[in-house]
Amino acid sequence: MRSRGLRPPGRPPGDEPPRSRQPRNQPPRTPQPRPPAVLRLGNPERRLHAGLIAMAFVLSLFAGRLVQLQGLDSKALQAKAAQQRVQPETLPAKRGSITDVNGNELALTMDAAEIYVDPYDVDPKKRDLVGTTLARELNLPKEKVAAALAKTDQRYIPLDRDVEPLRAKKIMSLGLKGVGSKPTYRRQYPGGRLAGGLLGFVGFDGHGLEGLERTYDKILAGQDGQQSIEIGRGGERIPMTRSTRKEPVAGRDVRLTIDRDVQWAAEQAIDRQVQASKALSGSVIVMDIKTGQILAMANSPGVDLNHWDTVSEADRGNRAVSEVFEPGSTNKVITAAAAIEHGGVTPNTVFRVPDQIQCADRTLKDAHPHAPERLTFTGVIAESSNVGTIMAARRLSDQRLYDTIRAFGFGATSGSGLPGEEAGLLPAWQSWSGSQRCTVAYGQGVSVTALQMASVYQTIANGGVRVTPSLVAGTTDGNGHLVPAPTAKQTRVISETTARQISGMLEAAVGNDGTGAEAAIPGYRVAGKTGTAMRYDQKCGGYCGYTATFVGFTPADAPRLVALAVIQDPKKGHYGGMVAAPVFKEVMSFALKTKKIPPTGTKAPKVVLRAGE
Known part of the structure; x- marks a missing residue:
C-alpha cells in the first residue's frame, strides 16, 4: 500500500511530472502540430553597442593616421610634395667680356639655347623619328641621340647647350613630344685663334678651364639666379600659384693691355x-x-x-x-x-x-x-x-x-x-x-x-x-x-x-x-x-x-x-x-x-x- 505524501527517493519536491487527467476509457487525442521555431537574434541594445564600438575603432584608426600625416610627418610630407610640385630652375648669369686695351672684344657671350629630351615622354613608336630629326638639326651622331632617348628612366638629358636661338626655335616648331628648349648663353671668340693660348676657354658648364678665362673666372662668371615655379603632373605650370625668383648677376668685364x-x-x-x-x-x-x-x-x-x-x-x-x-x-x-x-x-x-x-x-x-x-x-x-x-x-x-x-x-x-x-x-x-x-x-x-x-x-x-x-x-x-x-x-x-x-x-x-x-x-x-x-x-x-x-x-x-x-x-x-x-x-x-x-x-x-x- 502506497503511503500518501511519500516520493520516490532522490526526487525533489515539485519535480514530479504531472499526471494525465484524461478520463478513463476515452480514445487518445490526436497530437496537434507545433508552431515553427522562432530565431532569437539577441538584444538590440547590445547590437547597437557593438556597432558603435566597431565604428569607434575604425574612426580611431583614421584619426591616428591623420595625426601621423598632419602632425608627426607633416613637414617631411610637405617637403616631398613641394619637391614633386615645385620645380627649381637655374637662371644662368651672362658671362663678362674680355677686351683688348681699346675695348675691342676678344671673348664675349651671346644668347643661345639648350635642347634637351625627356625620354620618358617620347612616344616609343616615334622614337626613331625623333632621334633622326634631332641628330640632323643639331649635327650630332644619330647613335648619340638614340642612346639618350633609350634612357627612359631619366626625365632630363641635355643634347646640346650651344644652339643658336633661331635653330632652337625651328626645332621646337616641329612639335616633337619629349623635346624641350631653355635659354642659355654661349661663349664666342671673334678672333678665332687670336690670343688663343693667352685667353683660354670655357667648358660646357660655362666656367673657365684654361688661360685668363680660368684665372678670372669668378669675375667673369657672375652669379647665377634661381627660379621656382609650381608645375602639374604633365609638366605644365599651374596658374595663379606662387613662384620665387632671384635674378642673376651678370659677370664683369676684364680689359687687357693687349692691342x-x-x-x-x-x-x-x-x-x-x-x-x-x-x-x-x-x-x-x-x-x-x-x-x-x-x-x-x-x-x-x-x-x-x-x-x-x-x-x-x-x-x-x-x-x-x-x-x-x-x-x-x-x-x-x-x-x-x-x-x-x-x-x-x-x-x-x-x-x-x-x-x-x-x-x-x-x-x-x-x-x-x-x-x-x-x-x-x-x-x-x-x-x-x-x-x-x-x-x-x-x-x-x-x-x-x-x-x-x-x-x-x-x-x-x-x-x-x-x-x-x-x-x-x-x-x-x-x-x-x-x-x-x-x-x-x-x-x-x-x-x-x-x-x-x-x-x-x-x-x-x-x-x-x-x-x-x-x-x-x-x-x-x-x-x-x-x-x-x-x-x-x-x-x-x-x-x-x-x-x-x-x-x-x-x-x-x-x-x-x-x-x-x-x-x-x-x-x-x-x-x-x-x-x-x-x-x-x-x-x-x-x-x-x-x-x-x-x-x-x-x-x-x-x-x-x-x-x-x-x-x-x-x-x-x-x-x-x-x-x-x-x-x-x-x-x-x-x-x-x-x-x-x-x-x-x-x-x-x-x-x-x-x-x-
Whole structure:
C-alpha cells in the first residue's frame, strides 16, 4: 500500500511530472502540430553597442593616421610634395667680356639655347623619328641621340647647350613630344685663334678651364639666379600659384693691355717663320717699356678657341710663360751688367779673346773659329763671343754673378699673374760645377721663359728699373665703369749709367758688324741681342736642336717698346740672327706704326769693337 505524501527517493519536491487527467476509457487525442521555431537574434541594445564600438575603432584608426600625416610627418610630407610640385630652375648669369686695351672684344657671350629630351615622354613608336630629326638639326651622331632617348628612366638629358636661338626655335616648331628648349648663353671668340693660348676657354658648364678665362673666372662668371615655379603632373605650370625668383648677376668685364692689331701682326709673323724654318714652335712678346704692359703675346702653333676641343693639349697653353729654355747669348747682357757694376769693366775694356778657353774639365769655344782678337767689351757683346764673356765674368765672384741674375728676375715667376707661368731654373751658386760657372755667364745651365727674358731687356731699356710685367688693364664694376688695375711694382736692378752703357753695346750688336743686323729697322735706332742655344729635349734625353732668339728695343736712345722672338728647334737655319731677328723686325715695325712712335732722328754714336780701330 502506497503511503500518501511519500516520493520516490532522490526526487525533489515539485519535480514530479504531472499526471494525465484524461478520463478513463476515452480514445487518445490526436497530437496537434507545433508552431515553427522562432530565431532569437539577441538584444538590440547590445547590437547597437557593438556597432558603435566597431565604428569607434575604425574612426580611431583614421584619426591616428591623420595625426601621423598632419602632425608627426607633416613637414617631411610637405617637403616631398613641394619637391614633386615645385620645380627649381637655374637662371644662368651672362658671362663678362674680355677686351683688348681699346675695348675691342676678344671673348664675349651671346644668347643661345639648350635642347634637351625627356625620354620618358617620347612616344616609343616615334622614337626613331625623333632621334633622326634631332641628330640632323643639331649635327650630332644619330647613335648619340638614340642612346639618350633609350634612357627612359631619366626625365632630363641635355643634347646640346650651344644652339643658336633661331635653330632652337625651328626645332621646337616641329612639335616633337619629349623635346624641350631653355635659354642659355654661349661663349664666342671673334678672333678665332687670336690670343688663343693667352685667353683660354670655357667648358660646357660655362666656367673657365684654361688661360685668363680660368684665372678670372669668378669675375667673369657672375652669379647665377634661381627660379621656382609650381608645375602639374604633365609638366605644365599651374596658374595663379606662387613662384620665387632671384635674378642673376651678370659677370664683369676684364680689359687687357693687349692691342688687338699688334697681337694679330705678331701671330702672323711667328706663324710664317715657324713654318718656313720647319720649327717645332715659337713665341713673340711685345711690351711697353715704361709701364711693363704687354701689348702682344703670340704663340705658334695656336689654338682656335671656337674649336678648342679639336686641338692637342700641348698647343692649348701659353708657351710664352710656360715653356722654359736656355737663353744662350741673350743672357750675356746680365753678365755685362754685373761686370760693369762690380767687376771694374767698361764698354771700352779690351780683352785678348781666343776662340776657345779652358773651364775646369771642359774646353768652351766661340761659335766660329778665329785667331786671337783684341776686342773691346762692346765688341765682345756685339759679336757675341762666349770666350770674351767668360773672361769678363771671371772678374766676378760666383755669388755676385748669381745675385745679379736673380735681381733680373730669373728663378722666380715674373709677378704678372699669368696662368701657367713657370719660374725657370737658376741653380744656387754653391752648387755650380767648375764648368757651369763659365756656361752660366753666356746663358747655358740656366732656364728661363720668354717673358722673363723680355723683362730683362725692359729693365735695361728703362734705365735699370724693372717694372713687373702686366696683362690686365682693369676690370669693370657693377655699373660697367672701368676700375684700373694697380700700378705695377718698380724695382731698381742696375744703375742708370750701367743701363745706358749696355744700351749702347746692344745698339752696336744690331749694327753692320753685329750678329743682329737682320733686326735693323730703317729710320730707327734699334738695340738688341741674338741668342743661339743648344736645346735640351726630354724626348732625346739630352741636347737636341737649337733655340733661336732675338730680343731688343727701340728707339734705342728713347726706348718705348721691347720685343722678343723665340723659335724652338728650327730645321732650316738655327742662328738667332737668321731665324728670330727677322720676326722681331716685322713685329716691331708694325707696332711702331700702330702706336705712332716716330724715329728720334738721331744717329747712333760710333763705337769701337776692336782695339786699334
